[in-house]
Amino acid sequence: MPSSILPAERGRPARRVLGAEARPVHELPRWTLYATAPLVVLASFSKLTHWSVFSALSGVALAVALVASLFFFAWLEERTFDALRTKSLPTRIAMGIVTPIVGLVVMFVVGGVLGGALGFLGGGLLAPVFIAGGLWYVGSAIGSFVILLIDVVVSALVQSFRARITAAILCLIGVAFAIALGTTVLVVALEDSVRTSSIISSLNVQGGAEAHAKIASSLEMLARHPILVACGVYGLALLIALPAVISASRKLAEAVMDRIHPLSAAFDAVARGERDVALEEAGSRDFVQVSRRFNKMVDALALGEQMERAFGSYVSSRLLDRIRAQHGEAQIPASLREASVFFADIRGFTSMSERLAPDAMVALLNRYFERVVALVDEHEGYLNKFIGDAVVVVFNGPVEQPAHAEMATRCAIALQELVARMNAEGAFPEVGELHVGVGVSTGPMVCGNVGSLKQMEYTVIGDTVNLSARLTSHAGPGEVWISERTAQALPDSIPRTALAPISVKGKAAPVTPFRAWPAA
Secondary structure (H helix, E strand, C coil), rough: CCCEECCCCCCCEEEEEHHHHCCCCCCCCCHHHHCHHHHHHHHHHHHHHHHHHHHEEEEEEEHHHHHHHHHHHHHHHHHHHHHHHHCCCHHHHHHHHHHHHHHHHHHHHHHHHHHHHCCCHHHHHHHHHHHHHHHHHHHHHHHHHHHHHHHHHHHHHCCCCEEEEEEEHHHHHHHHHHHHHHHHHHHHHHHHHHCCHCCCHHHCCHHHHHHHHHHHHHHHHHHHHHHHHHHHHHHHHHHHHHHHHHHHHHHHHHHHHHHHHHHHHHHHHHHHHCCCEEEEECCCCCHHHHHHHHHHHHHHHHHHHCCCCCHHHHCHHHHHHHCCCCCCCCCCCCCCEEEEEEEEEEEEEEHHHHHHHHHHHHHHHHHHHHHHHHHHHHHHCEEEEEECCCEEEEECCCCCCCHHHHEEEEEEEEHHHHHHHHHHHCCCCCCCCCCCEEEEEEEEEEEEEEEECCEEEEEEECCHHHHHHHHHHHHCCEEEEEEEHHHHHHCCCCEHEEEEEEECCCCCEEEEEEEECCCC
């Protein structure tokens, strides 16, 4: 799609500007290029054999070739007009005057060659085909020139789109009236000339008295039937005016569509997710306003998506999907639901932070968190929050996940395997190795937004969450401790070992934790 480029502005990339050049190019039907070949072949056979069957077929081929010629020359004139649209106004006006004249000269020269020198090869039948097409080209070029003048004058006088269309239609009506008036005057003049036979004296006819007699006889017949004169002149005027009228009408329609095509193309681009498009703010006042509103709409969409991406950096992709599903409504109703949650806590973090400089400590944590966040997203967990060096991950909140206990346990085991690989890779040269303890708990918890209307956070609250934090504090480096309820919900494919009951804060009775292992 042709377009110009606007330079990049602060906060957004360079934009493609769609203007009037977005008009689609009309392709020439292929059949018009091959329609004249059968005519030449059949005409040649007709001359050589004098068979009537070839003569009949030549007539059919001639009719098809005439139609193809009109299509071809109409398309050729349209492409000529399109090529001039990018030129300066004086050049367009000059070429608008010259094009019909050149087309007329070429038509008669080529038509004469086809009718004379190539007559023995079927060129005699090609001559009327070419001349008919040439007349259509000339008439179409005249219509294009009329539209060009209308566009120049109307555009200079009015800015409203409705007023421009009204003025253009009135101009076309005026042109049609002028053609009709001129034709009528010509008919009257010819009828007078025929009646008086004054035209004979102005002709220098070769051939003597016989030729004069034939002309006199023809003029005398026309004088007795003036209606023939009128029909002939009006028919010739129609032959010249019809392509001009059709061409002018098409060009006027295209002038209107010059601002519709880029708008349609721009809407298609926006629907495909492109936000780097803009409409050229040109044309009539109405289209300038439409283009400005469209560009503001695209800017607003781009800004909204940019802010959504920024917002997505602070919340989980799962929560962002939930908000999208609610059509942007961030309020997620609080609910008591069965879910699984795990804490992953770095062992020895306090002493580690005392040894390292702040920037080194933050760099180490970001390196670790970057891999953990990707792992949690891969296992379809909701990373609820960061608490210092710890991460809190929830399953079955805020989206439905029936197998949440299994998903949470597998994610916790994968996290320990990830830390082991990172240690083997030497990913933490500041401390040598990193060690993490993980605790998983399953049970009822309150899930929903907490905070104010201006700022809120999706969180999970309840005894199940507290138990997960207590299990995490007891889990050793590289271990995954899970609650008894979590263990009961796991499939047999995940090995787990019951541990000795422990006392945890907030629980009157001891709880029996389990240690989960990677599947063999």
